[in-house]
Amino acid sequence: MSTDLPLIVNALGALDNPNAETSLAAANALIQNSDEMTVDARAIADAHASGLTAVNVTLGYVMGDLPPYEHTLAEIAHWDRVIADHPGDLRKVVRAADITDARANDEIGVIYGFQNAVQLGDDLSRAQEFADLGVRVVQLTYNRANHLGDGSMAPENRGLTPFGREAVAALNDARVMVDLSHSGENTCLDAARTSTAPVSINHTGCRAVTDLPRNKTDEELRLVAARGGFVGIYFMPYLAPDGQARAADVVEHLAHAVRICGEDAVGIGTDGSVTTYDDLDAYRARLADHTAARAAAGVAATGEGPDTFPFVIDLRGVDQFRTLVRLLEEKGFSSTRVEKLLGLNFLGYAERIWG
Structure with a gap:
């Protein structure tokens, strides 16, 4: 257990492990399937x-x-x-207590989400x-519209469909997190108002900082936070107007989210792995094909590009969370606030939804 964190x-x-042969072979896919990702010793x-x-x-269907x-x-x-296959290392998370149990037993808790x-x-x-x-998180849409509502790249920016409203109610009844990442603005607002349980935006940035x-x-x-929900800030290119996001941008978006939502509703949802690419030059060569495929399929988002890494270049690898903690402390955040942002706020939200 990392007691320093x-x-x-x-x-x-x-x-x-994105460097493993199976993961490398799938790297140009629109999105990797679970059986193409490599949960190996590294x-x-x-x-x-x-x-x-x-x-x-x-896990589960995203596109294609x-x-x-x-x-x-x-x-x-x-x-x-x-x-x-990995007893003692991985634990399936089905209730909030599984997260604290994972920490106590030096395990990695795995939360199933769509x-x-x-x-x-x-x-x-x-x-x-x-x-x-065991699914505990369901995101309503990806970037395009579906039969529940509009995604962030759907130009009509419609809200929830009638079926989408029924789906939110069914997810509430099943005690599953309703995740509004990737949703269009009106779909997000509708879902937050319709849901009888707090909702989340597990990986996003702040439009007021980067439009x-x-x-x-x-x-x-503000609405998600006011209703007891959770907002996670990602380590993604959308944090910077030029797509070259850096750790300072993550801190800026976290600080803005705290100003709008309060320090009890904000956390992190990096949208990436801890294990980093060993050969960035080789990855850069594949990136153009990957982004072109996403654009051709109509699933790309504004801010993606052939020269834009889908991660924050100076928040990679096993020290990414230590680096973030240091930067937040340098920003003047108290240790109590840092603990909330790194995990306690999500844990509290999970307790409200899963029990």
Whole structure:
């Protein structure tokens, strides 16, 4: 256990060694499937060394031609096998106490989360089915519109559809987090007002700091926080207008989110893995193909580009959280506030939703 760090919960991240052969082979895919990601000895060792306590990993259908429901069930089963294959290192998180238990036992808690809700189909009973299988976070949309509402890149900026409202209610009943990352502004506002439970934006930035569609307006941030929800700031290029985000940008967005939401509603959702790419030049060569494929499929967001790393260049690797703690302390944040931002706020939100 990294006793030099507070409890750390990554509200959206990855547990993967991107340098492994399987991960490299899948690197040009629109989004990697769970069985193409490599949870190997290095990925686990790096997660331990970083001080990570728990991470919400993306599984299930996000985009593409795979059958959403069947693919999602297969990925849940895949992650169940991964966790079963690593006893003593990984713990499936189904309740908030599993996060604190993971820290006490020097394990990495794995939270099952979706980044789309297309896999619900037209059958709202699937919300409870997925919850029974251990899914604890469901993001309503990706960048495009779906049958629940509009994503951040949908030009109409419509709110929730009638089915979307019913889906939010079903997720509330199943005690699953309703995640509004990637959603359009009106979809986010509608969901926050419709939900009978607090909602979250697990990985985002602040539109008032950097005016890009993937970032959230102060109105969205304030409403989510006022209703007991959670906002996670990512380590992504959308934090800087030129797409070359740095650690100082992460701190600036965290500080703004705290000003708008209060220090009890904000945390981190890096949208990345602890293990870093060993060969940035080789990765840069693949990046243009990857971003071109996303643009061609209509799933890219404004701010992505062939020369834009999808991570913060000076917040990578096993020291990323230590670096962030140091920068937040230099910003004047108290140790109590830092502990809240690194993990306690997500833990408190999880207690409100999962029990």
